[in-house]
Amino acid sequence: MTESTTHGSRTPSDDYGHLVPLFEEYASLAEDDPRRAEVREELVTGHLPLAEHIAQRFSGRGVAKEDLVQVARVGLINAVDRYDPSRGSDFLSFAVPTVMGEVRRHFRDTGWVIRVPRRLKELHLSINNASTQLSQRLGRAPTPSEIATHLGLSPEEVYEGLEAGNAYHSMSLDEVLSGDTENLALGDTLGEEDAALEGVENHETLQPLVKDLPERERRILALRFVHNMTQTQIAERIGISQMHVSRLLARTLDTLREGLVEGAKDD
Amino acid sequence: MTETDPPSHDVGAQDDIELRLGANLVHLPIIRSVAASIAIRADLDLDAIADLRLAVDEACSTLITRAVADSTMVCRFTISDQELRFTGTVSSDGDDVPSTASFGWRVLTTLADSADSWVEPSRVNGHGNWVHIELTKRKPTLT
Numbered sequence: 001m002t003e004s005t006t007h008g009s010r011t012p013s014d015d016y017g018h019l020v021p022l023f024e025e026y027a028s029l030a031e032d033d034p035r036r037a038e039v040r041e042e043l044v045t046g047h048l049p050l051a052e053h054i055a056q057r058f059s060g061r062g063v064a065k066e067d068l069v070q071v072a073r074v075g076l077i078n079a080v081d082r083y084d085p086s087r088g089s090d091f092l093s094f095a096v097p098t099v100m101g102e103v104r105r106h107f108r109d110t111g112w113v114i115r116v117p118r119r120l121k122e123l124h125l126s127i128n129n130a131s132t133q134l135s136q137r138l139g140r141a142p143t144p145s146e147i148a149t150h151l152g153l154s155p156e157e158v159y160e161g162l163e164a165g166n167a168y169h170s171m172s173l174d175e176v177l178s179g180d181t182e183n184l185a186l187g188d189t190l191g192e193e194d195a196a197l198e199g200v201e202n203h204e205t206l207q208p209l210v211k212d213l214p215e216r217e218r219r220i221l222a223l224r225f226v227h228n229m230t231q232t233q234i235a236e237r238i239g240i241s242q243m244h245v246s247r248l249l250a251r252t253l254d255t256l257r258e259g260l261v262e263g264a265k266d267d
Numbered sequence: 268m269t270e271t272d273p274p275s276h277d278v279g280a281q282d283d284i285e286l287r288l289g290a291n292l293v294h295l296p297i298i299r300s301v302a303a304s305i306a307i308r309a310d311l312d313l314d315a316i317a318d319l320r321l322a323v324d325e326a327c328s329t330l331i332t333r334a335v336a337d338s339t340m341v342c343r344f345t346i347s348d349q350e351l352r353f354t355g356t357v358s359s360d361g362d363d364v365p366s367t368a369s370f371g372w373r374v375l376t377t378l379a380d381s382a383d384s385w386v387e388p389s390r391v392n393g394h395g396n397w398v399h400i401e402l403t404k405r406k407p408t409l410t
Contacts, residue, residue, distance in 0.1 A: 144307050201370065
């Protein structure tokens with residue numbers, strides 16, 4: 001074992017060197033050998049720091065660190081399963097690209113292919129703040145030119161900031177800031193809102209889909225399509241930004257649409 | 268003026284913007300972005316921009332699911348002083364308009380100031396009909 005490795009100039013392989021013989025054992029075990037599961041677990045657990053390191057490298061790009069670690073761990077498990085020591089390369093040189101590939105795919109799937117430049121993120125954030133302030137003052141959502149005047153920016157800059165928000169599908173800071181659904185007033189019951197969708201076709205398919213939505217999404221859906229509130233009004237009611245409402249609503253409609261299509265196929 | 272030959276060859280007024288793309292759901296993000304960009308530049312308020320984006324998304328996915336495989340969808344954005352109008356058209360084998368009782372239509376009519384859909388026979392050889400959806404979003408009267 002290598003518990004005495006110093007933290008100074010160690011190379012990655014020093015950290016995991018003690019695991020190398022396990023791979024040979026793993027490869028030699030028959031598919032149905034009960035020892036296989038044990039060895040596999042030991043290999044995965046032993047390499048967990050590798051997944052952490054890779055996740056760390058990709059953090060700070062708008063995807064929660066815990067999510068990245070999860071994704072990296074999945075990549076690690078895949079790497080352990082697919083690694084073949086008889087091919088001659090060592091595990092790390094096989095695992096690192098495998099795990100990184102998994103993390104990259106996650107970024108691609110969640111829309112963060114491109115790293116949003118800090119300037120645009122800040123711009124997006126200040127637009128978001130300005131929009132909240134102006135909404136309160138005006139009693140309605142502001143226009144891009146009103147935001148530009150308010151911030152002393154050119155309209156072009158504001159356009160760019162707004163488009164950045166759309167294009168990068170940013171789970172921007174308010175996702176983090178507003179946290180969970182705890183600050184929701186659970187006053188309005190959702191029963192009557194379901195009833196308001198009664199007249200709608202495919203009601204039987206729709207209802208369970210709506211029920212499956214997270215609390216907050218269901219509420220936003222009801223406020224927009226049953227109570228006919230604007231996104232700005234909803235934002236104020238729920239305590240998140242209008243842009244955040246917009247994103248949640250888009251996602252919700254997507255989910256419902258997919259569900260309805262699936263439902264139609266089953267008929 | 269009513270359009271009779273929808274995948275139009277004229278791009279109306281100079282300020283109209285027309286997109287032609289495969290009637291395929293993979294293109295939705297592009298249409299959404301274009302819709303948002305146009306609405307931003309037309310200086311609609313942020314609620315209206317977000318609504319239009321969702322409405323165009325809904326309209327296009329409704330159309331795409333009715334479109335003949337491998338056909339083209341035409342999206343046109345017309346901006347006037349009062350409103351932003353979106354028209355989407357696909358060719359379809361069916362001749363029924365999207366149901367106004369559907370959840371999707373409910374979404375559309377809530378998000379847009381007006382929504383309309385109609386079908387007309389296609390003159391182009393081959394497929395049956397053009398299905399259109401038209402939406403408008405009014406520019407805000409600023410107070």
